[in-house]
Amino acid sequence: SHGILFIGEKGIEEYKKCFPSPIKEDNAVLKPMVYMFNKNYWTCKIYQFKYENETDVSYFNSDGHFFQAMFDSGSSLLQLPRQFYDVIIDDYLRMSEGKCKKKKKMNAMMCDSTFDIETLTRYKVNLYNFTIEFLPIDLVKAILNRTEETMYMFMFIPGSDDNFVIGNNIMKRYHFIFDMNDNSVGASVNGEYNGNVTLSHFNEKYITMFAFEFSV
Numbered sequence: 001s002h003g004i005l006f007i008g009e010k011g012i013e014e015y016k017k018c019f020p021s022p023i024k025e026d027n028a029v030l031k032p033m034v035y036m037f038n039k040n041y042w043t044c045k046i047y048q049f050k051y052e053n054e055t056d057v058s059y060f061n062s063d064g065h066f067f068q069a070m071f072d073s074g075s076s077l078l079q080l081p082r083q084f085y086d087v088i089i090d091d092y093l094r095m096s097e098g099k100c101k102k103k104k105k106m107n108a109m110m111c112d113s114t115f116d117i118e119t120l121t122r123y124k125v126n127l128y129n130f131t132i133e134f135l136p137i138d139l140v141k142a143i144l145n146r147t148e149e150t151m152y153m154f155m156f157i158p159g160s161d162d163n164f165v166i167g168n169n170i171m172k173r174y175h176f177i178f179d180m181n182d183n184s185v186g187a188s189v190n191g192e193y194n195g196n197v198t199l200s201h202f203n204e205k206y207i208t209m210f211a212f213e214f215s216v
Helices: 032-040 082-095 169-173 203-215
Strands: 042-045 048-051 068-072 077-081 100-102 109-112 125-126 132-134 138-144 149-154 156-158 165-167 173-178 183-191
Touching: 042 183, 077 082, 077 169, 082 100, 082 109, 132 169, 169 173
Parallel strands: none
Antiparallel strands: 042 068, 048 125, 068 077, 077 165, 100 109, 109 149, 125 132, 138 149, 156 165, 173 183
């Protein structure tokens, strides 16, 4: 009468779970629409937002605000805070060293045809017991190639209410396990579609200390 339902894959016995973001603990810092999202999505509390070299994204935790990731298991979508969206776009334009420019009023950028999109940074989002990676190809996609320049569409769109949506490319890189027993989200690497991503497991003692300091 209860348990874990696996759809499309055989049962995965070993995986790490995120730390859910229960409303009763966090509603003091959640905006009204985020409260609604907590009632309708699988949620994970975000503990760290880093670059691939392990340095912190400067914006994250700058004001002590609470952030969360929201998974839509029915539509294979992942929602993250809008602040992350702004950081990624600004970073990519800066890292291109003038070879890319954002298209006005479009969710896209134009880059010199010689620019290698794979040189852009990866991002890591720590959800307590595991960390998922976002590759450049998860976030941008070439849609128009010309002799001198290429148009790249951002693989995410800004949403309403301080969130943005990432498509299912990142959802394919991992197996996500949704456990109704404790409302948690688990993950393991999809070996057939990993694209050299990893699933980092953080030291639980360190994370516990970090969570305590963050909550204080």
